[in-house]
């Protein structure tokens with residue numbers, strides 16, 4: 001017999017708006033940005049997306065973001081669709097948020113708020129929870145509109161409606177600072193304990209191989225496939241939050257520790273990056289980084305650039321970023337032409353592989369590549385050549401080893417990044433030219 005009172009909890013009717021600010025520097029097409037924002041909304045189980053729109057914003061209005069006509073038009077739509085929450089995929093000032101909430105009689109969440117909500121929903125470990133709380137409180141401090149919904153939720157209820165008023169916030173300000181300091185101290189303690197674990201692990205002479213990449217690229221799927229583990233892999237943004245490590249044996253017999261971790265996304269809130277720094281640093285300390293990409297995604301190149309930017313902002317040295325293995329995942333989703341194009345392109349670059357974590361295509365090759373990369377690390381050096389050594393320089397350029405070049409005193413100085421093997425090959429092939437110089 002069915003139990004009428006135990007049916008699913010009513011979901012919050014949600015609209016997702018992507019304001020198209022038409023900035024000259026915008027990297028991704030608005031439709032893809034909207035699709036990603038909708039995926040983010042789907043990542044919160046209590047939301048039901050009932051509408052989505054790209055809204056052109058030729059001139060952002062300080063008080064409302066959208067123009068007067070557009071604001072009214074959206075108000076009618078929101079009322080007709082009985083929308084209770086509007087997600088605005090972009091930055092919304094506290095004033096805009098307050099005004100729009102009044103005009104539309106809904107709750108509003110901006111992109112940062114949404115991502116923080118998802119992280120709060122995912123956090124499992126004590127460290128994860130503390131990191132998200134720290135990020136949310138730091139963000140709240142910059143806004144002073146009202147308390148964070150996920151913090152309200154801890155006090156019961158979904159938290160999207162209501163929240164303390166402004167005077168309350170003012171009164172809470174000192175409490176906020178105190179709480180932030182408390183969390184910082186608690187985090188330091190957890191990080192220190194983990195540091196001890198890390199030292200213990202450092203005694204185990206296994207190199208660490210870290211998977212990084214845009215959210216939903218397939219890191220956990222690849223991790224499971226390579227380790228036989230059972231980490232949650234889902235078509236859901238930010239399925240993974242806490243890092244997981246597992247031992248894997250490579251074809252050479254070398255044992256490595258593979259590490260799966262949180263995915264990246266464009267405009268990752270700075271507060272989150274700061275809060276997760278300790279977790280990420282451990283991973284980024286790895287002996288080798290695998291950059292996993294969804295090569296079948298229409299925005300794959302932009303996503304890859306976002307990942308590289310975030311790695312750079314986390315302080316991963318250029319040399320290490322260049323030494324990453326690029327794993328072009330999901331080739332099973334490409335058509336025949338796409339597949340052969342991807343495989344040919346991957347072949348042209350050192351340390352690039354086109355794979356499918358689902359079908360297992362090229363996974364043995366990937367393991368071999370990891371083996372080789374760990375045996376043959378990349379280093380940066382300056383090669384000094386006479387101008388007559390054009391052929392030697394061309395050899396380096398053809399292999400994309402040259403990072404910058406300079407000419408002085410009729411000599412060519414090339415800054416190259418290469419493995420020991422490439423270096424040995426270069427000097428063997430061009431010994432004559434270099435010898436006469």
Ligand SMILES: Nc1nc2c(ncn2[C@@H]2O[C@H](COP(=O)(O)OP(=O)(O)OP(=O)(O)O)[C@@H](O)[C@H]2O)c(=O)[nH]1
Nearest residue numbers: 216217218219220221234235238239240263357358
């Ligand atoms: N077709 C296809 N789908 C894949 C492949 N690899 C992963 N997927 C799917 O892509 C989705 C995301 O995979 P995950 O492994 O959870 O991705 P992730 O990079 O760990 O994502 P986050 O933890 O959110 O950062 C899942 O639905 C997977 O089944 C692949 O090679 N081919």
Ligand SMILES: [Mg+2]
Nearest residue numbers: 219220239240
């Ligand atoms: Mg994952």
